[in-house]
Amino acid sequence: MNRKLINWGLGIGTPLLLVAAWWAVSQNSTNTFFPPLATILERFQALWLFDHFGSDVLLSLRNLALGYALATVIGVGLGFVTALVPVVRWALDPLIHFFRGIPPVALVPIFISLIGFGIEMRLVSIILAALFPTLIATVDGIRSVDPSLKDVSAVYRLTRTEKLAQVYLPAAGPQIAAGMQVSLQVAFIVMIASEMLGASQGIGAMTLLAQQSFMTSDMWAGILLLGVIGFGANMLFELAKNKVLAWYVGSRRLAKS
Amino acid sequence: MNTTDTNPALNPAGTTDMTADSTSGNAGGATAPPRLEVTALSKTYGSGANAKCVIEDLTFTVNTGEVVCIVGPSGVGKTTLLKCLAGLQPATSGTAAIDGRTIAGPPPEMALVFQDYSRSLMPWLTVRKNVRLPLRHLHLPTQEMNQRIDTALEAVGLAHAANQYPWQLSGGMQQRVAIARALAYRPEILIMDEPFASVDAQTRFELEDLCLKIREDFGMTILVVTHDIDEAVYLSDRVVVLGSKPARVLDVIGIDLPAPRDQISTRSLPEFAEQRTTVLSMIRKPA
Amino acid sequence: MNRNLRQLLVSAGGIAAALALWQFIATGPMAGGPLPPVSATLAELAGLLADGGFWTALADTLVIALAGLAAAAVAGVVLGVLIGSFEPVRYATLAVLEFLKPIPPIVILPLVVLVFGPTTEMSWFLVFFGCVLPIIVQTVAGVHDADPVTLDTARSYGLGRTEILARVTLPSAMPFIGTAMRVSAPAALVITVVAGLLGGGPGLGRSIYQAQAGGDYPTLYAYVVVLGLLGLAFQGASQLAERRLLHWHASYREVLTP
Numbered sequence A: 001m002n003r004k005l006i007n008w009g010l011g012i013g014t015p016l017l018l019v020a021a022w023w024a025v026s027q028n029s030t031n032t033f034f035p036p037l038a039t040i041l042e043r044f045q046a047l048w049l050f051d052h053f054g055s056d057v058l059l060s061l062r063n064l065a066l067g068y069a070l071a072t073v074i075g076v077g078l079g080f081v082t083a084l085v086p087v088v089r090w091a092l093d094p095l096i097h098f099f100r101g102i103p104p105v106a107l108v109p110i111f112i113s114l115i116g117f118g119i120e121m122r123l124v125s126i127i128l129a130a131l132f133p134t135l136i137a138t139v140d141g142i143r144s145v146d147p148s149l150k151d152v153s154a155v156y157r158l159t160r161t162e163k164l165a166q167v168y169l170p171a172a173g174p175q176i177a178a179g180m181q182v183s184l185q186v187a188f189i190v191m192i193a194s195e196m197l198g199a200s201q202g203i204g205a206m207t208l209l210a211q212q213s214f215m216t217s218d219m220w221a222g223i224l225l226l227g228v229i230g231f232g233a234n235m236l237f238e239l240a241k242n243k244v245l246a247w248y249v250g251s252r253r254l255a256k257s
Numbered sequence B: 001m002n003t004t005d006t007n008p009a010l011n012p013a014g015t016t017d018m019t020a021d022s023t024s025g026n027a028g029g030a031t032a033p034p035r036l037e038v039t040a041l042s043k044t045y046g047s048g049a050n051a052k053c054v055i056e057d058l059t060f061t062v063n064t065g066e067v068v069c070i071v072g073p074s075g076v077g078k079t080t081l082l083k084c085l086a087g088l089q090p091a092t093s094g095t096a097a098i099d100g101r102t103i104a105g106p107p108p109e110m111a112l113v114f115q116d117y118s119r120s121l122m123p124w125l126t127v128r129k130n131v132r133l134p135l136r137h138l139h140l141p142t143q144e145m146n147q148r149i150d151t152a153l154e155a156v157g158l159a160h161a162a163n164q165y166p167w168q169l170s171g172g173m174q175q176r177v178a179i180a181r182a183l184a185y186r187p188e189i190l191i192m193d194e195p196f197a198s199v200d201a202q203t204r205f206e207l208e209d210l211c212l213k214i215r216e217d218f219g220m221t222i223l224v225v226t227h228d229i230d231e232a233v234y235l236s237d238r239v240v241v242l243g244s245k246p247a248r249v250l251d252v253i254g255i256d257l258p259a260p261r262d263q264i265s266t267r268s269l270p271e272f273a274e275q276r277t278t279v280l281s282m283i284r285k286p287a
Numbered sequence C: 001m002n003r004n005l006r007q008l009l010v011s012a013g014g015i016a017a018a019l020a021l022w023q024f025i026a027t028g029p030m031a032g033g034p035l036p037p038v039s040a041t042l043a044e045l046a047g048l049l050a051d052g053g054f055w056t057a058l059a060d061t062l063v064i065a066l067a068g069l070a071a072a073a074v075a076g077v078v079l080g081v082l083i084g085s086f087e088p089v090r091y092a093t094l095a096v097l098e099f100l101k102p103i104p105p106i107v108i109l110p111l112v113v114l115v116f117g118p119t120t121e122m123s124w125f126l127v128f129f130g131c132v133l134p135i136i137v138q139t140v141a142g143v144h145d146a147d148p149v150t151l152d153t154a155r156s157y158g159l160g161r162t163e164i165l166a167r168v169t170l171p172s173a174m175p176f177i178g179t180a181m182r183v184s185a186p187a188a189l190v191i192t193v194v195a196g197l198l199g200g201g202p203g204l205g206r207s208i209y210q211a212q213a214g215g216d217y218p219t220l221y222a223y224v225v226v227l228g229l230l231g232l233a234f235q236g237a238s239q240l241a242e243r244r245l246l247h248w249h250a251s252y253r254e255v256l257t258p
């Protein structure tokens, strides 16, 4: 009991202590690379909560959300078709595997060359890059659905829609979710990269611009915001996953104990 | 074959002379066509060098309203046979037919309780929803659907676990969920693969009696694979003994025990012991 | 046999159709535009292979990725074992690690470029930063996962701390570390490319940036094709290595399918 309390204290205390240490050490810093934390937070507030909230923060987040949502829908849909229709699978398999080898960020220059620096480019980059992890996971997930469950569906003559929505989708759910989590990471990375590579709007662009013009505090503020978004997006995903896949989480926990 | 028309049996053949037509199918021709008819069925898995013949030239019938048990050594091909009957595996040669119609896919009037019960339940659905899943496309009125589910769950003694997930239940409970699912579906032909293998003795007796009761109530035709000779004798009108690899019918033994059967009085009849010995000696006999 | 042949034909047909579509768009509706024809890309690819600069860039990329990965592996396992072996330390670092883990290295790229400039060290550091966290987290999980009964047994036989570490803790953490390495190896390549593309570090990433900035589209596409093949090689190699090294482990399959 006491031990537990100490552990909890450590868990919460250490990060607070680290932040406090950062604050203290950097307080009188004149090092151009490492400005005082107080200044960074000031700039954070000024930049992201006021000046650039509508023009950049919301823009980036909207691209991320929209691109990721589309990537997920397309990825799962295409994954179903690929997994269930042999001809499609045979035809697409080598292509999918080739595209999965390409670092997602390397696709951004191609889209820039094709559609320019606009918002469409950023959206398309996010969608295409984030598509593959979900697509591949969906194919794998559906291909590994327990044959017994397929037999049950056949014996009880479930309709095609029932089979897809009530058997294949939930059975492949854990794997699809794992793929979607990777897709979220990729979408986030490509969001930043597509903004850094020549866009003039967005959090990534602002952060890189600040770095290039040696406005270090602004750069730090950007890094901080991106870090918070990366962490927050992942946490939201985890929460949603644990809710949707509660049956899976529960059964795993039971199997382990 | 002289009877190809699909006319359901006029008289439930539960109590007619069963030994007469046991090995010769419906060659007698006088009675109604059998509900389920397996004719010279063979099944080979794989092809070429790694072909494996599991069933060879299997013939037997099941009449409407009959309870027939299949016994045979482990690995002989009982599950494979049931998969052929349920239209999950195509026969390599020969046919299985319902009312004279050759089975090509899962027949609508049939339900199957799988041997691998734990893997045949959807882990993401609660017990109740598992039982409900096959009923949804039957478009029953909500009230009837709910009532069927409740009755089935009560019959297997799981009403209290309706809102739990299968993985929260013991093996025997999971097995009973699978049985409840089949019962709620109300098939005309119910096929079960070692359905009572992992339940305790008390529950086992109750489920056996449940099996006989639904036959009475709904006129179901029931085919059960079991390892338990006593169970086979107690439940059956006839016992199909499979033997050797690949699987063949060694014998079909008619069980002449008075109805209604009762766990205590039936099992203590001298005839029960006799029939049991007959089946047992059939199994022990080298093929 | 027959089926395999048909599958092969369809696969080949899929690739051929994709290439044909590409060629058609590049020479038809978008002729003269930024999409180079397949033929030009392949010619450029062949040209690259004969070009010393390409091989230098490739070597740079590989060296940075592998060096960063190796350093991350060593540091990650050592730190992971330390953190995992002491309960208070594990709790103290939990929140920090959990916060940092989902943050990709591209986030700190501006800072790292500011400090190191567009250099090999910059790329290397970014790879290190990106790979070390997952390896630490997995190692901690692996150490924590060591069977308590085995640990007690080892202790009751009077094994020392280091002996327990070498005989019990590390072997039981191996599959976790293996998984982390399998995920990290392709990531190392990706991060190297990102560092080159966005931070100007040496290697294929920088080549791609230069090709795009200079409007040299066939070269751009040729580089992306090279990266695709390289990525596949990294994934294949790391999967193979993991399977080779860990096939003996009972929990290996368990860990693989989380």
Ligand SMILES: Nc1ncnc2c1ncn2[C@@H]1O[C@H](COP(=O)(O)OP(=O)(O)OP(=O)(O)O)[C@@H](O)[C@H]1O
Residues within 6 Å of the ligand: B045, B046, B052, B054, B073, B074, B075, B076, B077, B078, B079, B080, B081, B115
């Ligand atoms: N899909 C399959 N492919 C190849 N061989 C199979 C397949 N399914 C079953 N077999 C083989 O067929 C044989 C019979 O298997 P089956 O499951 O039908 O036996 P069973 O009589 O039900 O055994 P048990 O009583 O142990 O359940 C076994 O040797 C098995 O290895």
Ligand SMILES: [Mg+2]
Residues within 6 Å of the ligand: B078, B079, B080, B115, B193
């Ligand atoms: Mg079986």
